[in-house]
Structure formats: structure tokens, C-alpha cells
Amino acid sequence: MSSFRAWTHGLDEIRLGPGAAGLSYEFLSSLLENAPLAICLTLGHEHRYALANKIFRSALALSGDLVGKPLREALGDRYTEQTRAPRQFVLKTGQPSQITSIPFGPDAMGETTFWDITFLPVRDADNRLSGVLSLGIDVTLRVNATLEADRRAQEGAINSKRLALAVEATELGLWEWIAETGVIYWSDRQREIFGIGADEPLTHELWVSSIHPDDRDWVVEKVGSLVDPASMGKLQIEYRIVRPDGDVRWISSRGRMLYETVNGRPQAARLLGTILDITERRTNEEARRLLAKELDHRVKNLFAMASAMVSMTARAATSPSEMAASLHGRLQALARAHELIHPALAEDIPRQRETSVAAIAETILAPHQDLGLPDRILIDCAPISAGEKSATSLTLVLHELATNASKYGALSTANGHLTITCWHDGETVFLSWRERDGPAIERPPDTSGFGSHLARKSVTDQLEGEIVYDWQREGLHVELRVPLPHLLR
Structure with missing residues (x-):
């Protein structure tokens, strides 16, 4: 920015320093006016406009001649601490400042847009702080995408809570088995039904050993058959388990094997299901x-x-x-x-x-x-x-x-x-x-x-x-x- 000799009132007042010869007023005016950024230059502690290009004016729905007007007058009620503070910081410290996802609007189209703005110090030929140059990038798409993602995440969290409450009301236990890794997941209710502590590792052997000896062979065979895609992957069985304290419980288990295509052939991926303690019913x-x-x-x-x-x-x-x-x-x-x-x-x-x-x-x-x-x-x-x-x-x-x-x-x-x-x-x-x-x-x-x-x-x-x-x-x-x-x- 040391090439600028002075910024007094407007673009036509810009003084170019040594080495900048050959840049015409029309070229510089066209360059800044049509740049794909919202560009604004303010001077002094009153932050009077020296330059505001087309994108900046459109984002703030500003019209007429802005040169020489203070930001407070041009923006009216929109001149907030969020607008003033970063400029004050730059003038006081001479250091750049940045704010993100700032809403502007409604714009000339009646819509609110969001911007990331960088504030840069402007110095005169004697290296004194004289103004602030702001460069804004339209990040409306990013902000909207983030807001939508947040909305969906919140909605998903609410649905998860609803599902958790529904599962809790039905006293269902939830379980999952990953075919490739053998990893097993049991919900708290599932562990409670089986009498398994929250910190006890889950293994296939643990599940098998929990099945009542009179039911063990046919249950293991039935579940194992789901690995074959020809089985259609549906599980619906009732059998007995023996808890660590010797208590025998009847459970109803429902599940579905999910398959994925590998090398053109279906292959078992994960088995999902629920259990319900039906001892009282039996x-x-x-x-x-x-x-x-x-x-x-x-x-x-x-x-x-x-x-x-x-x-x-x-x-x-x-x-x-x-x-x-x-x-x-x-x-x-x-x-x-x-x-x-x-x-x-x-x-x-x-x-x-x-x-x-x-x-x-x-x-x-x-x-x-x-x-x-x-x-x-x-x-x-x-x-x-x-x-x-x-x-x-x-x-x-x-x-x-x-x-x-x-x-x-x-x-x-x-x-x-x-x-x-x-x-x-x-x-x-x-x-x-x-x-x-x-x-x-x-x-x-x-x-x-x-x-x-x-x-x-x-x-x-x-x-x-x-x-x-x-x-x-x-x-x-x-x-x-x-x-x-x-x-x-």
C-alpha cells in the first residue's frame, strides 16, 4: 500500500507513488469497480468513504455518491459495533483484522448475504495511518450450507433422542455385528438383559456361552446362516439365555443382515437387530x-x-x-x-x-x-x-x-x-x-x-x-x- 501517496476524497484523488507510471485513471477505476470482491476504503477516524465498489454497494444496498460520507451516516442503523470495532482496531494498532460470516442486507435483491471481511491499514506517503481498506468475500453459500448442516444435525439429534425414548419405552436391547472386523455392539439395555457389565468386553464367544445349552446349537446355526445371501438375511427367533447369576431368561430376537457388493457379488457386511425380554410372557x-x-x-x-x-x-x-x-x-x-x-x-x-x-x-x-x-x-x-x-x-x-x-x-x-x-x-x-x-x-x-x-x-x-x-x-x-x-x- 506504500504506492498510494494520498487518499483524500475519491478515486480521482489517488496519488500514485514512484514506479506506478502507466496506470491510467480509467484502468484503475475499472479494475477496482469490477473486482470480484467487496472493496471499501475509508479515511480518518470518522471513516469517511473514499471508495466503495459495485459489489460493496450492492451488498449494503447503498446508492448515490458515497465519497466523503462517514460510515455512520451512510449506514444508519446498520452502523453497529461489529462494523466499527475492527476499523478502530486497525487505525489504533496498524495491524490487519478479520471477521467472518458477517451478514449484510437486505441487499439490492432483498436478500441477506454473508461475508468474510479483511481490514487492512492504509498509510500515506509519510507512512502515517490514514485509513482502512476492507476486502470482502461473499461466503453466503458456505454459511447456508453450514446452517443447513447444523439444522440437519440438530434434527438428527432430536430424532435420535426420539428413537432412544421409543426404544427405552419398549425396553428393547439393540445390537450390531460387523462381519469384516467381528466388532460387536450392545446397547445398555442389551447388556442389562444378558447381565453383562458396562465395561465387560463383548465377544462372539461371550454371546454363545450365554445361550441356554438346550438352545445353543440351533441358535448359532440359525444366526450363522445369515452370512449366506440366499438366506435373505432375516432373523426372527425366540430362545433362552442363562445370565451369570444363573437366572434363565427368554428373549425374542429380531434382526437383518445387510449385504454389500464386492467384485460383483453380494457379501455379508453387518447384522443389526433388537432383543426383548419375553420371560414373563413365556x-x-x-x-x-x-x-x-x-x-x-x-x-x-x-x-x-x-x-x-x-x-x-x-x-x-x-x-x-x-x-x-x-x-x-x-x-x-x-x-x-x-x-x-x-x-x-x-x-x-x-x-x-x-x-x-x-x-x-x-x-x-x-x-x-x-x-x-x-x-x-x-x-x-x-x-x-x-x-x-x-x-x-x-x-x-x-x-x-x-x-x-x-x-x-x-x-x-x-x-x-x-x-x-x-x-x-x-x-x-x-x-x-x-x-x-x-x-x-x-x-x-x-x-x-x-x-x-x-x-x-x-x-x-x-x-x-x-x-x-x-x-x-x-x-x-x-x-x-x-x-x-x-x-x-
């Missing part, structure tokens, strides 16, 4: 299946017991009217016994009341009394209370034993005997079921029926006790041992 489904089987089992047993009662009553009755009266009473007793076990079968909410072990046994065995010998059934129980919850489980067990005895055991014959005794030692309740004089038992049954399985499950799971079967030749002997506190629940 447990409820199993409970419903068990209930359906139990209802079917009970209906068959009722028919079998009713048939046995008809036969036994017919043999003991001396007249049709006596048979009808006896059979009617026994069927009513059978109905009362069924009502006693109804809450367990229908999953009704039980009434809050207590009963006794003896009362349960008497109600269950009432339909079988006097079918033959008057003293064929003996119940000798200490006064032991049973809470509503435990009474239902105990009822199911005694009902199952009575049903089997009427079908196969001592209660299936007129001469059979059954003795039930119960007592406790302060901590444990003992109940003995002893049959005799029924059909001889050659050996224990080869398989355990559904009813026996249900009885054992009721004792061990609901009552937290134990049941032992002793298949003696003269008759079945069953012993129940239940913690007294559990029987009182």
Missing part, C-alpha cells in the same frame, strides 16, 4: 398351557370318579331308591370337593380365611365315605391351621391322591382302607397318606402322570415342602413334609 403362556391340561385332567377324573361311585353304590344298595339317595349325596360331596379346588383352577382371588388340614381332608374324601366298609377312611389330624394360599395347594394334592386311589388304589374296591394322619413338631407339618387292602402293587409305575407331576409341583413350589411316594405291595404310602410357616400363609 411364563404366562406356560401357566395357561398347564391350566388347560389341568382342566382337561380334572374333567376326566370327575367322570372316572362319578363312574366309580355309580358302580360302588350299585353294589352296596338294596333298592333303586336307596341307590339314588346315596348316589345323590355322594355327587353333592364331590361337587363340594370340586368347589374347594376351584380357586386354584380358575385363578380366582381367594377369600381371606383360614381352614384346617383336617377340614380339607374331610371335604376331599367325603364323596368316598361309606362306599363299602363304614370305617374304610380314617382321618386323624392334629388341629393344624392352613392359610388360604397354602390351603389351595394342599387341596390340589389331596384331591389328586384321592382321585388316583378311587381309580387304581384302595378306594377303587369295596374292601380298601385309607388312613390319613397329620401332626407337627413346631417347625414342620407331617401328613401321612396310607392305603391298604386295595389292588396289589407289583411295582412302581413306569412313568409319572400329569396329576402326580402337578401334585409334586404344588408341594415343592407353592408349599416349599417335599413329597415322597412309597409303592408298597399292600398299598401306596405317601408322606408330605411342609414348613409350618408356609402352611399358615
Whole structure:
């Protein structure tokens, strides 16, 4: 800038220093006026215009003769600290200054544009600071692109939050496997379902070892088959996992293998998917299946017991009217016994009341009394209370034993005997079921029926006790041992 001798009022006042001969006024005027930059020269501390080229005037929508006007007057309300401060800095320090992405406008087209502006000191022939030359570059496209990118990033962040909230609400775990590197990603929820700590490294072996042994082979084979593009890459399976604490959980896994084309052929790239803990659903489904089987089992047993009662009553009755009266009473007793076990079968909410072990046994065995010998059934129980919850489980067990005895055991014959005794030692309740004089038992049954399985499950799971079967030749002997506190629940 030392070539400029002085900048007084306008372009025609420029004095060129030595060596600048040959540059005409018209050439210099045309050069600056049409330069692809916004060029402005201001002089003095009032920043009076000495030069403002076409692009500068257009960007600020300025018209008329600007030469000699202070920036404050020409710009009006647009003369801000952002416009003034860098020029003041240059005049004070003699150092260049720069500002970026400054909005100008609206321009002559009514649009706002953005500029990067460099401010340079201007010195006179005596090397004194006399003005500021500003050079502006239109960066509107860059700024708009940045703003759009920011908008999309913000929108993406919002969508990610929405997705995260949706995933959290559904309690889904997210996972990903990169085929080329073997890298595995699990979300926090996925780790929680598997019982894996946040800092524990994820490996293929870890996942395989978490699968329940009974499901491991077919699950690994199913997932491995997705590497083949012919599989269509869709995964939809339910299987069990075993957490580090031994807890078994059912999960539903959904996934999709993505393929990429390599050398003209599709190749497995990454496997994405979700898991959902469905343990509660599977447990409820199993409970419903068990209930359906139990209802079917009970209906068959009722028919079998009713048939046995008809036969036994017919043999003991001396007249049709006596048979009808006896059979009617026994069927009513059978109905009362069924009502006693109804809450367990229908999953009704039980009434809050207590009963006794003896009362349960008497109600269950009432339909079988006097079918033959008057003293064929003996119940000798200490006064032991049973809470509503435990009474239902105990009822199911005694009902199952009575049903089997009427079908196969001592209660299936007129001469059979059954003795039930119960007592406790302060901590444990003992109940003995002893049959005799029924059909001889050659050996224990080869398989355990559904009813026996249900009885054992009721004792061990609901009552937290134990049941032992002793298949003696003269008759079945069953012993129940239940913690007294559990029987009182």
C-alpha cells in the first residue's frame, strides 16, 4: 500500500507513488469497480468513504455518491459495533483484522448475504495511518450450507433422542455385528438383559456361552446362516439365555443382515437387530398351557370318579331308591370337593380365611365315605391351621391322591382302607397318606402322570415342602413334609 501517496476524497484523488507510471485513471477505476470482491476504503477516524465498489454497494444496498460520507451516516442503523470495532482496531494498532460470516442486507435483491471481511491499514506517503481498506468475500453459500448442516444435525439429534425414548419405552436391547472386523455392539439395555457389565468386553464367544445349552446349537446355526445371501438375511427367533447369576431368561430376537457388493457379488457386511425380554410372557403362556391340561385332567377324573361311585353304590344298595339317595349325596360331596379346588383352577382371588388340614381332608374324601366298609377312611389330624394360599395347594394334592386311589388304589374296591394322619413338631407339618387292602402293587409305575407331576409341583413350589411316594405291595404310602410357616400363609 506504500504506492498510494494520498487518499483524500475519491478515486480521482489517488496519488500514485514512484514506479506506478502507466496506470491510467480509467484502468484503475475499472479494475477496482469490477473486482470480484467487496472493496471499501475509508479515511480518518470518522471513516469517511473514499471508495466503495459495485459489489460493496450492492451488498449494503447503498446508492448515490458515497465519497466523503462517514460510515455512520451512510449506514444508519446498520452502523453497529461489529462494523466499527475492527476499523478502530486497525487505525489504533496498524495491524490487519478479520471477521467472518458477517451478514449484510437486505441487499439490492432483498436478500441477506454473508461475508468474510479483511481490514487492512492504509498509510500515506509519510507512512502515517490514514485509513482502512476492507476486502470482502461473499461466503453466503458456505454459511447456508453450514446452517443447513447444523439444522440437519440438530434434527438428527432430536430424532435420535426420539428413537432412544421409543426404544427405552419398549425396553428393547439393540445390537450390531460387523462381519469384516467381528466388532460387536450392545446397547445398555442389551447388556442389562444378558447381565453383562458396562465395561465387560463383548465377544462372539461371550454371546454363545450365554445361550441356554438346550438352545445353543440351533441358535448359532440359525444366526450363522445369515452370512449366506440366499438366506435373505432375516432373523426372527425366540430362545433362552442363562445370565451369570444363573437366572434363565427368554428373549425374542429380531434382526437383518445387510449385504454389500464386492467384485460383483453380494457379501455379508453387518447384522443389526433388537432383543426383548419375553420371560414373563413365556411364563404366562406356560401357566395357561398347564391350566388347560389341568382342566382337561380334572374333567376326566370327575367322570372316572362319578363312574366309580355309580358302580360302588350299585353294589352296596338294596333298592333303586336307596341307590339314588346315596348316589345323590355322594355327587353333592364331590361337587363340594370340586368347589374347594376351584380357586386354584380358575385363578380366582381367594377369600381371606383360614381352614384346617383336617377340614380339607374331610371335604376331599367325603364323596368316598361309606362306599363299602363304614370305617374304610380314617382321618386323624392334629388341629393344624392352613392359610388360604397354602390351603389351595394342599387341596390340589389331596384331591389328586384321592382321585388316583378311587381309580387304581384302595378306594377303587369295596374292601380298601385309607388312613390319613397329620401332626407337627413346631417347625414342620407331617401328613401321612396310607392305603391298604386295595389292588396289589407289583411295582412302581413306569412313568409319572400329569396329576402326580402337578401334585409334586404344588408341594415343592407353592408349599416349599417335599413329597415322597412309597409303592408298597399292600398299598401306596405317601408322606408330605411342609414348613409350618408356609402352611399358615
